[in-house]
Amino acid sequence: MSAFNQWIREILEGLAAGNIDVAEALGKLKDLPYEDLGFAKLDHHRAMRAGFPEVVLAEGKTPSQVGEILAHLADKGGNVLVTRANAHHAEAMIEVAPEILYDPVSRCARLVQQVVTPRGHGPVLVASAGTADASVAEEAAQSAELMGNRVERMYDVGVAGIHRLFGNIEVIRRAAVLIVVAGMEGALPSVVGGLTNRPVIAVPTSVGYGASFNGLAALLGMLNSCASGTLVVNIDNGFGAAYAATRIAQLGVTDDE
Secondary structure: HHHHHHHHHHHHHHHHHHHOHHHHHHHHHHHHHHEOOOEEEEEEOOOHHOOOOOOOOOOOHHHHHHHHHHHHHHOOOOOOEEEEHHHHHHHHHHOOOOEEEEEEEOOOOOOOOOOOOOOOOOOOOEEEHHHHHHHHHHHHHHHHHHHHOOOEEOOOOOOOOOOHHOOOHHHHHOOOEEEEEEEOOOOOOHHOOOOOOEEEEEEEOOOHHHHHHHHHHHHHHHHHHOOOOOOEOOOOOHHHHHHHHHHHHHHOOOOOO
């Protein structure tokens, strides 16, 4: 059970037991379905609808805005994920929650207030073509971990040295879902897709020289993949790939599993 669902249950149980009155219960629930901060409307109800709380995209927000959003989300007692955060965002978040974990490579910040127990039908494998793709790959990996997946990493195994990929074939075969991150011409997901019967989520990155058009070449290459069962998310969207992988890996799995 998510922290938010547990919070709702405690309110309802307290009301049923007579420990709180209706007015107090209404006061606790006043922020449903969202809390209006003026510059942002926080969707506290999302965990109940979608299975994971609202995630904060720091990019485009001021450090003070990110800090205030974090404070209000953290107040509900659940875990909080912030993506695309820079060093200034991190400073503001640390002031609010000193225990928050910030990773400058992925630009993700994770506030863990509830123990995350891996669940699902198997590990999510995050593979990247090159070291230059590490930022997007780690955004995917760290997001997937906080969403309750066991994550395995396999980096710098692009097609320019395909033997590096074949040397890790057992890692590929045991994955329930694979997130494959690549820039340049975006060939790696097609190769991986031909080696497994599991879903492959391709993530094009903006890594590459002029004719890569900031990831457009990789995106189009992945959309035209001849490997059946390959899904494609937007350019540099490691978070979106992690969310999709979570829904696949945890499909049909209950909170007790």
